[in-house]
Amino acid sequence: MRRVVVAGLAAVLWWLLAVPGAWAAVVTRAPGVPGDLKAVEVTFTGDGGLVMHGTVLSPARGGGARPRPGIVLIHGAGTGTPRTKLMGEAVEFARRGLSVLVYDKRSVGYSLFERSYAQLAGDALGAVAALREQPGVDPAKVGVWGLSEGGWVAPMAAARSRDVAFVVLVGANSQQPLLQQAWAVHAGLRAAGVRGRLVDGTEPDLYRVLADGELFPEPYYDPAPTIAAVRQPVLAVWGVHDLLTPARESSAGFAEALRRGGNDHLTVRYFADADHAAHRTPDRGVTRLPELAPGYADLVGSWVTDVTSGRPPVSGTSGPAPVQAVPTVPVPPVDWWEAADVQAGALVVMLAGFAAYPLAALARRVRGRSRRPVSAAARLLSAGGLTVVLGSFGYVMYAVMTGAKLGSPGPLVAGRPVVWLALQALAVACVVATAVTGLAWWRGRAGVTAGERVRLAALTAGGLVLVPWGLYWGLLLPGL
Numbered sequence: 001m002r003r004v005v006v007a008g009l010a011a012v013l014w015w016l017l018a019v020p021g022a023w024a025a026v027v028t029r030a031p032g033v034p035g036d037l038k039a040v041e042v043t044f045t046g047d048g049g050l051v052m053h054g055t056v057l058s059p060a061r062g063g064g065a066r067p068r069p070g071i072v073l074i075h076g077a078g079t080g081t082p083r084t085k086l087m088g089e090a091v092e093f094a095r096r097g098l099s100v101l102v103y104d105k106r107s108v109g110y111s112l113f114e115r116s117y118a119q120l121a122g123d124a125l126g127a128v129a130a131l132r133e134q135p136g137v138d139p140a141k142v143g144v145w146g147l148s149e150g151g152w153v154a155p156m157a158a159a160r161s162r163d164v165a166f167v168v169l170v171g172a173n174s175q176q177p178l179l180q181q182a183w184a185v186h187a188g189l190r191a192a193g194v195r196g197r198l199v200d201g202t203e204p205d206l207y208r209v210l211a212d213g214e215l216f217p218e219p220y221y222d223p224a225p226t227i228a229a230v231r232q233p234v235l236a237v238w239g240v241h242d243l244l245t246p247a248r249e250s251s252a253g254f255a256e257a258l259r260r261g262g263n264d265h266l267t268v269r270y271f272a273d274a275d276h277a278a279h280r281t282p283d284r285g286v287t288r289l290p291e292l293a294p295g296y297a298d299l300v301g302s303w304v305t306d307v308t309s310g311r312p313p314v315s316g317t318s319g320p321a322p323v324q325a326v327p328t329v330p331v332p333p334v335d336w337w338e339a340a341d342v343q344a345g346a347l348v349v350m351l352a353g354f355a356a357y358p359l360a361a362l363a364r365r366v367r368g369r370s371r372r373p374v375s376a377a378a379r380l381l382s383a384g385g386l387t388v389v390l391g392s393f394g395y396v397m398y399a400v401m402t403g404a405k406l407g408s409p410g411p412l413v414a415g416r417p418v419v420w421l422a423l424q425a426l427a428v429a430c431v432v433a434t435a436v437t438g439l440a441w442w443r444g445r446a447g448v449t450a451g452e453r454v455r456l457a458a459l460t461a462g463g464l465v466l467v468p469w470g471l472y473w474g475l476l477l478p479g480l
Contacts, residue, residue, distance in 0.1 A: 036060055037094050044130035046106060047122025054103030054127060055083055056134055057094040067138030069308040070099040071168065071300075072127040074120070074157075076148030076277075080107035086147070092292055093145075096301025101131040115217040120149075121156035128163055141165050141308035143232070145300075146172060147277055148244065152223050159229035166307045168300060169236045171245050171276040174227060174253025175328060178219035182207040183328045184244045185403035190326055191243075192407030194399075195415030197474035203403070204329045205338070205473070206396060212333065213340030220333070227254060228261030233313045235267045235303050239274030239293065240322050241285030243405045247322035265312070267303065270319030271296055284323070286406050338472060346469045347389065353462025354385035360455045374448065374456065375440035381433035381463050388427045388466070392475055395419050427466065427475040434463030 033039040038060045046052040058068065071093060075081045083090075083102040090100040109119055124144055132139035143166035146154030151172020158164040173180045182204045189199045211219035236254055238247040251268050258266050274293035275281040281288060307313050336342070357378065373379060399417070402408040409417040441448065441456050448456070470476035 033057065034091060034095075037091065040134065042101070042103075042130050042134075044103075044126045046126045047119045048109070050106060050108055050123070052103050052106065052123060052126065053083075054101050054130070055090070056099055056101050056131065057090050058099040058134075058136060059094060059097060067141070068097060068099050068136055069141040069143070069165075069304050070101065070131040070134070070137040071304060072124060072131055072142070072144045073100060073102045074124050074144060074146040074150035074153050075105045076150055076171075078105065079110050079112075081105040088290060088292065089145075089297075092297035093300055096297055096305075098301060098304060099131065099134060099137045101127050101134075103127055113215060113217060117149075117152050117156055117218060117221060120153040121160060124153055124157040125161050125163070128157070128161070132163065138308070139163075141304075143167060143304065143308075145170070148172070149177075152177070152221065152226075155223065155227050155230050155234075158232050159226050164232060166232050166304060167230060167234045168304070169234065169254075170278050171238060171242055172236060172250060172254070173245050174223055174250045174257060175246065176220050176222060176331075178207055178211050178216060178331050179328055180245060181216075182331045183246050183326075184405075185400050185407075186329050187246075187324075187326050188243065188403040188405050189399060189407035189409060192403075192409055193412050193415060194407060194409050194417060197477050197480035198396075198399070198417065198420055200329070201480075202396060202474045203400060204331050206400060208331050208334045209338065209340050209343055211331075213344075224253065224257045224260075227257035228263075230258065230261065231263055233265035233267075233307045234258065234263070235269070235300070235313070237269050237271065237278050237296065237299070238322055239276060239278050239281070239285065240270050240272050240320050241274065241281055242276045242322060243285040244276040246324050246328050248324040249328055251317070251322075264315055266315055267313050268317040269299060270317075270322050272320050343469075346465050349465045350385060350389050350462040350469065353458040353460075353465075354382050354389070357382040357455055357459045360451075374444050374452075375437050377433040377436035377440065378456070378459060381430055381437055381459060384426050384430045384433065385462055385466060388423055388430055388470070388475065391419075392423050392427075392473065395423065396473075421478075424475050424478045427470045428478065430463060430466055431470070431476065434460060434466070437463070 037057050040056045042054050042056055044052055073086045073090060075086065083104050086102045090102045093100045106123060128142055128144065131137055132142050144154045144157055144164055145168040147170045151169045154167050154169060158167045186199055186203055189203065210216045236251060238251065255266055271278055271293035273280060275285045275288050277288060278293045278296045279288045280291045280293055303313060399407065399409055411418040413421060438460050474480060
C-alpha cells in the first residue's frame, strides 16, 4: 500500500538523483578521440554476469616498454549513465600518461527505488580486471576513481580486492546517503534565504518519510567501516564550491575512518573556483563548465605516477578551505507515528473527506435535491482543506526539487516563502472552520439526514486529521 499511496514522492528523487532515460542495452561508443590518444572498445563482465561496455583511452605515443598505470572511472548517481559523461576526465587523465577505462553504467538492478553499492563495486572490479589485461598496462598499477556516488563505491571495491592499487575520490561523501542529500537541499534553500520550520524541519522530515516509504535506496548506508577497511593510498579531491557534498565534514570523516583503520596515506586537495565534480564554475558551484579545475588533472597524473612507482604519497591537506555554509542536518529513522504508512493514511482521510463534500453536493444538484450546508464554514473547510493538502504537497515537492545547489522558493517575507505563509494562513482557517462546522452540525443535528451526517463526518474527520498533520509538517506553526 505504501508504494501506491506515497509513490507521488518519487518525483523528488527523479530530479535529485539525476536519473537520465538511458538503457543498459544501449552501447555508447567514444566520440572522436583526440589525435594524441588512442581508444580501444572493451566489454567485460560486471556484477551478476551483466555484460558491460567501455572504452580504454591511452597515450598514442611514448611510454616505450614500460607499462603504464591504469585507472577505472566510476560514475556518480544515475541509471545507465553513458561513458561520454566522463570522457572529459578520461581524456585529460590519459594525456597525463595513464590508461583510462570509462564504461556505461548499468541500469539493470539500478533505478529510482533500487540500487546496491556492493553491486556497483562488483561492476568496478570487473572493469579493473579488464583494464589489467590491456596491452601496455601494468596490472599491479591499476586503481579506481569515484565521483559523488562513486565515492561510496570506489572504497568498497578497494576494500574487497588487492587488485586495486590506489583510490582517487572526487566530491565523495563520508556520510550516509540520506544525510548528504538532505544537507544539499537544506543548504540550497538556506542559500536562497529560506529560514524557519520549512527548511529546518519539513525538508529533512520529508527525506525521512521517503526513506521509510522505500523511495530512497540505501538511505542509511554507513560508509565509515568500509573506508576504514581501505589499505590503499587515497587521494580525495573537493571543489571549494561543492554544493552537493558537505566537503568539510566529508574530508574529516574520511581522515578519521582511514586513521581508525591504520591507513595514513590520505592526500586531501581542495580546488578554488571548482564545483562538485572539480570542474570550473563561474558562479560558486551552480553552473558546471566543461573544463576541469586548473591543476586537477596534473595532480591526478603525478599522484598516481608517484604512488605506483613506489614513492610514498604526500599525505596532508592543501588548497583553500571549502565553502560549507551550514552543517549537516540529522535525519534519523522515523518513529511509528510519523512513518510513511501513517502519513499515507492521513492523506487518504483528508483528501477523501475534503473531496467527498463537494462531490456529494454536485450529485445532489444533478438530481435536483440540493440543500443548504449546515454552515458556510463547511464549504471553506472543503475547498481550503484540499488547497492546503495538495498545495503544501506540491510546494514542498517543488522546493525540494529546486533546492539542491540553489533553491528557488519564490518571494520571501522574513525568510519565509510567501506561498508557504499563505498555505499556513489557510491551514489555520481550516482548523477554525472545522470547529465551526462541528458546532453547527451539533446544533442542527435534528434536521440533518443520514446521508448528510456521513458527508459531514468525513469532512470533519479530514479537518481533525489536518491538525496533527499540519503541526508535524509546520503548516500550523505560523511563527516558524
